[in-house]
Amino acid sequence: MNTSDVSQTGQTRIATTTKTVLREAGIGIALIVLILVFSMTTQHFLTASNVTNILTQVTINLILSIGMTFVILIGGIDLSVGSVLAFCAVVAGTVMTLPGLDPSTAVILATLSAVAGGIFFGLLNGFISAYWAIPSFIVTLGTLNIARGAALQVTNASTIYSFPASFNAFGSQTLYGIPLLFLIALVLVGIGWFVLTKTVFGRVLYGIGNNEEAARLAGHNVFFYKIAAFTICGGAVGIGAIVYMARLNIASPIIGIGFELNAIAAVIIGGTSLSGGRGSIIGTLLGACIIGVLANGLILLGLSDFMRQMITGFVIIIAVVLDKYRERLTKV
Amino acid sequence: MKFAKFIAAGILASTILMPVSGYAADKPVVGLVMKSLANEFFKNMLEGAKADEAKRGDYTLKAVGMQSETDVETQINAIESFITEKVDAIVVAPSDSRALVPPIKRAIDAGITVINFDVALDEKAKEEAGVKLAFVGPDNRGGAKLAGDALAKKLGEGAKVVIIEGNPGADNAAQRKLGFMDSVEAGKLDLLDSRTAHWETEEANTLFSNMLTAHPDIQGVLAANDSMALGVVKAIDAAGKTGKIEVVGFDNIPAVQPLLKEKKLLATVDQFGQLMAADAIDKALKVVKGGAPLEGWVKTDIKLVTSDDVK
Amino acid sequence: MNESPSTDMSIKPLLELSGVAKRFGGVVALNGVSFNLRAGEVHALVGENGAGKSTLIKILCGIIRRDAGTIVLGGTPYDPQTPGDAKAAGIQVVHQEFNLLPYLSVAENICFEDLPRNRFGIVDRRSLHERARKALDAIGLADVDVRRPVASLGVAHRQLVEIARALMGESRILILDEPTATLTARETKRLFAIIAALKAKDVAIAFVSHHLNEVFAICDRVTVLRNGQSVMTSDILATNPDQLVGHMVGRQLAAAMAATREVDKSGRTALSLHNLRHPASPNESGISFDLHYGEMLGIAGLVGSGRTELLRSIFAADLPKSGLLERDGKKVFYRNPKNAIRDGIGFVTEDRKEEGLILNMPIAANVTLANLKAVSRYGLLKKHGEIALTQQLGSDIKLKYGHPQDNASTLSGGNQQKVVLAKWLANNPRILLLDEPTRGVDVGAKAEIYALLRGLADKGLALLVVSSELPELITLCDRILVMSNHRIAGELPRKDFSEERILHFAYKDERSHEHQ
Known part of the structure; x- marks a missing residue:
């Protein structure tokens, strides 16, 4: 730091604020540009029904990404979310189709069991990686297999279907064109944002992500916070599983393959640093929307499947490269 | 997913190696190489084959499945283990229509009756390897x-x-x-x-x-x-x-x-998947017992299902 | 050491800089630096943090390029594009930050730029180890196995390995950037001997240091940088420390540096250690002493003598293996730092960037990190309370900053250290453990931190200060304990303070080891 013996004036303060705003807004601008491009190049992009579609399609990834944001913020990663989603879904599906339950009881019990299943795996991930200081990459690679195997075991590899009609209908209901399922995700975004920015808990999570030892020496129980972050992620996965079932009316042990990668991509595109300590839920919301808009828009454009896959890959890389520039821009 | 493969290999090793000594000398042994058992379709197919084994009681079934649809390596390893074990017949649903041709050729060269079912091996790859092999499967x-x-x-x-x-x-x-x-x-x-x-x-x-x-x-x-x-x-x-x-x-x-x-x-x-493996095994056993070798494409039953078929 | 070479101006300089300038965006880092280096001289470059020393070094070794000015090396213009160019021109640098590869062996690190190969292109282990052995022996580091990974070495040894590596190449000019920051007195002596030997071989040495006593001990000439400009160059014999400091800070603040605590106000016992033993300590009987309210107790000792470990075991940053603590006369057992903090203890750690600060978070978040309860209710943060607390503490400790919401990384080293202090002061501690409280801090900020610590002791806090800078301990403390090999080798009351006495105790155990 020898080159910057900074004595900040009011002017540089304003400049820094502007940069911070620019940085957060950068993802939003990218999203707006994408929306503009697709509106101009395709016929149906901005129609009400297509907006409803995009929001529906974003929902599950958004819910998983909110949980993933907590884990990545403390410098971890959770590769098990896709498998745990399948596990939660088949557990909830089994509960929901138990004979002799009236529909609303069945749905409530199923929701609770899905969230409980997610929390169980979150606790497991968090405890193992925090207690033995094992990189969460490895631990969750293990639980990825455990959850998938458990889901197959529970169902004997069969698909569960025929959920209560009301539950089924709920999955496709909209309010002024906004899917109810997306509103659930938005509520979770709100909660996540509040917890991360307004509470002591969130502050300490950022602290741990930036500098674990400094946080520990400042008297914070790093072990507890690490487990908490993974548990929150697991709980989000449980909710994601219920949303999946409401949307598609099935629960199968082979669903959710590769969901973890989409969730990680949304979080990273949203500006959260993979090494932890930096990022926001709002960024994650925008990141998930960018992925959803891109997938939708590219199909409307009529591009081939293989081109779509390539372009999605490019966008992830471009987002991360742009993030590096944003980082430089905000360095004083 | 190296880890998945690792686990798969472990399961494979334990299923294949354990009961070698248990084969009755007179009963023919059939090695069944399946695709992903996480897929309901193949899981049912395997159950059908097991039921057939129990019903007939005149052969021993050794079945191997994969962890995922694209895990070719597990299948190749399974075929090679079956060759080492000197099974009488191998019945295989290939996960890749080309990659499995060389190990299957080795099996045929070792005098094992091989039946290809579910997905047909690539004609050109068979020709290049000099393999003549019938296909039992649906259209x-x-x-x-x-x-x-x-x-x-x-x-x-x-x-x-x-x-x-x-x-x-x-x-x-x-x-x-x-x-x-x-x-x-x-x-x-x-x-x-x-x-x-x-x-x-x-x-x-x-x-x-x-x-x-x-x-x-x-x-x-x-x-x-x-x-x-x-x-x-x-x-x-x-x-x-x-x-x-x-x-x-x-x-x-x-x-x-x-x-x-x-x-x-x-x-x-x-396409009556549940019967498909059992059907292929029956055909393989006939060849093992001296029947004429199969040729070309032996089509299995398919049927259109509509609301009329659902009670 | 005082046989300085002739200062005759007719000697042709080896390296000549004039009017060198560099800016980063809007920040002027260098604004006209001119001085020269002669073969066979040790030339000190001094200045406060931010004066431009590091930028100057980076330009000389080809990491960044200058905007203006000329550099002439051995009669030809010198304009390195890459660090490789600088090395080829015979300029070697030992950087302040380590550039070692932690998981490779010492030998591989030392020879990394030119690994010996056999004719199959495979690394030749034997000659690799021989070469590295020779390089380490040359700097007197005979006790380090060249096959050990660098990660297993302590900081001091790493610094010496770095020096050995720089000396592997043929060097006409050697630049040492704060080489003694992590060295103990003994290793510093060793380094000075190496420098003398290089000097005799006509190597020109640029020596960057905060320690003026070192500058006066080994340098022939000195150039002072201030705000990116060279403000004076002088023969070392023609100047004195006060004059240099005056040029460095542009004002005389000798008074603040020199003021010593006159009265010992030591009061009640705040903390008693009874045979406290850190898990890594070989000393089974542990460490025992009392710390009083209003007292500043210094801990001196060589690097590796167990000073940091002592503080960490008190604070439960590492759980002690045995022994016990008494706080205000009552037995206590801290299971983690949280317990220690609740009991009124604060710990200013040695390494700001790794343990003390969260550089990428706002100043306010850093200040409140250890006492979030004070700025929250029901787990919800009160932004205003947080900013108010930061502003209040900031003015108490004369923190120079832009806004409480600016990242801590925007501050200079001295102000960063003040933020770490503020973090603990926010907790109203009764006991403050300080590990190298002024490391990497410039002269001006150092004086302010000294005044601050004195003020705290006057208010009745108990301060336990670990420092490798003996003048610092001698200036600040009421009492000094000298550690050697994880035990207390001696205790000195204020009236007996002297560098020799401290060193006598510090080497006590080392010597008895050598006799064994």
Whole structure:
């Protein structure tokens, strides 16, 4: 730091604020540009029904990404979310189709069991990686297999279907064109944002992500916070599983393959640093929307499947490269 | 996923190595190489084979499955272990129509009767390796055409349809697409778009919602399997077009039975997967016991299933 | 050491800089630096943090390029594009930050730029180890196995390995950037001997240091940088420390540096250690002493003598293996730092960037990190309370900053250290453990931190200060304990303070080891 013996004036303060705003807004601008491009190049992009579609399609990834944001913020990663989603879904599906339950009881019990299943795996991930200081990459690679195997075991590899009609209908209901399922995700975004920015808990999570030892020496129980972050992620996965079932009316042990990668991509595109300590839920919301808009828009454009896959890959890389520039821009 | 392979290899080793000494000298041993047992279709097929083994009681079955659809290595390792064990016959559902030709040739050279079922090995690869091998399996293309024709008949000429494809590169996906294309041509349908949803429900749901935005006038959907058909039907419901768009699928899985009943799914195709492995094993045993070697393509039964077939 | 070479101006300089300038965006880092280096001289470059020393070094070794000015090396213009160019021109640098590869062996690190190979292109282990052995022996580091990974070495040894590596190449000019920051007195002596030997071989040495006593001990000439400009160059014999400091800070603040605590106000016992033993300590009987309210107790000792470990075991940053603590006369057992903090203890750690600060978070978040309860209710943060607390503490400790919401990384080293202090002061501690409280801090800020610590002791806090800078301990403390090999080798009351006495105790155990 020898080159910057900074004595900040009011002017540089304003400049820094502007940069911070620019940085957060950068993802939003990218999203707006994408929306503009697709509106101009395709016929149906901005129609009400297509907006409803995009929001529906974003929902599950958004819910998983909110949980993933907590884990990545403390410098971890959770590769098990896709498998745990399948596990939660088949557990909830089994509960929901138990004979002799009236529909609303069945749905409530199923929701609770899905969230409980997610929390169980979150606790497991968090405890193992925090207690033995094992990189969460490895631990969750293990639980990825455990959850998938458990889901197959529970169902004997069969698909569960025929959920209560009301539950089924709920999955496709909209309010002024906004899917109810997306509103659930938005509520979770709100909660996540509040917890991360307004509470002591969130502050300490950022602290741990930036500098674990400094946080520990400042008297914070790093072990507890690490487990908490993974548990929150697991709980989000449980909710994601219920949303999946409401949307598609099935629960199968082979669903959710590769969901973890989409969730990680949304979080990273949203500006959260993979090494932890930096990022926001709002960024994650925008990141998930960018992925959803891109997938939708590219199909409307009529591009081939293989081109779509390539372009999605490019966008992830471009987002991360742009993030590096944003980082430089905000360095004083 | 190295880790997955590692586990798979462990399971494989334990299933193969353990009971070697247990083979009764007089009973022929059949090695069954399956695809992913996480897939309901293959799991049922394996159960069918096991039931057959128990019923007949005159042979010993050794079955090996994979962790995922594309785990070719596990299959190759399984065949090589069967060669070492000197089994009498190997019955294999290849996960890759080319990569498995060399190990199968080694098995044939070792004097083992090999039957290829479910997915046919690549003709050119067989020719290059100098392998002559019969294929026992369903006609995916013919089956797809059955479903496609049912749709064409329902909608009439000029109807606007889309195809939801299986995994690009998978042989059965390619065959089913060809079958759908045959129907499109024969029924003079108007094909608007054809895209993959990788056999998956959620992806098919997303994909079809977006297709419907791009082409609001779609009248019919040809889905290459029932899992994807489930997602398509759900998308039609969500778009409020129930009853206005006809869907056909493939595989006749349990989860589509209610849809057939409600006529949300026009038709699907049953290829009697549960019997397929057992059938192939029977044919292999006949050869082992001195019957004539099989040649060419031995087609197994397929059947169109509609609401009339659901009680 | 005082046989300085002739200062005759007719000697042709080896390296000549004039008017060198560099800016980073809007920040002027260098604004006209001119001086020269002669073969066979040790030339000190001194200045406060931010004066431009590091930028100057980076330009000389080809990491960044200058905007203006000329550099002439051995009569030809010198304009390195890459660090490789600088090395080829015979300029070697030992950087302040380590550039070692932690998981490779010492030998591989030392020879990394030119690994010996056999004719198959495979690394030749034997000659690799021989070469590295020779390089380490040359700097007197005979006790380090060249096959050990660098990660297993302590900081001091790493610094010496770095020096050995720089000396591997043929060097005409050697630049040492704060080489003694992590060295103990003994290793510093060793380094000075190496420098003398290089000097005799006509190598020109640029020596960057905060320690003026070192500058006066080994340098022939000195150039002072201030705000990116060279403000004076002088023969070392023609100047004195006060004059240099005056030029460095542009004002005389000798008074603040020199003011010593006159009265010992030591009061009640705040903390008693009874045979407290850190898990890594070989000393089974542990460490025992009392710390009083209002007292500043210094801990001196060589690097590796167990000073940091002592503080960490008190604070439960590492759980002690045995022994016990008494706080205000009552037995206590801290299971983690949280317990220690609740009991009124604060710990200013040695390494700001790794343990003390969260550089990428706002100053306010850093200040409140150890006492979030004070700025929250029901787990919800009160932004205003947080900013108010930061502003209040900021003015108490004369923190120079832009806004409480600016990242801590925007501050200079001295102000960063003040933020770490503020973090603990926010907790109203009764006991403050300080590990190298002024490391990497410039002269001006150092004086302010000294005044601050004195003020705290006057208010009745108990301060336990670990420092490798003996003048610092001698200036600040009421009492000094000298550690050697994880035990207390001696205790000195204020009236007996002297560098020799401290060093006598510090080497006590080392010597007895050598006799064994």
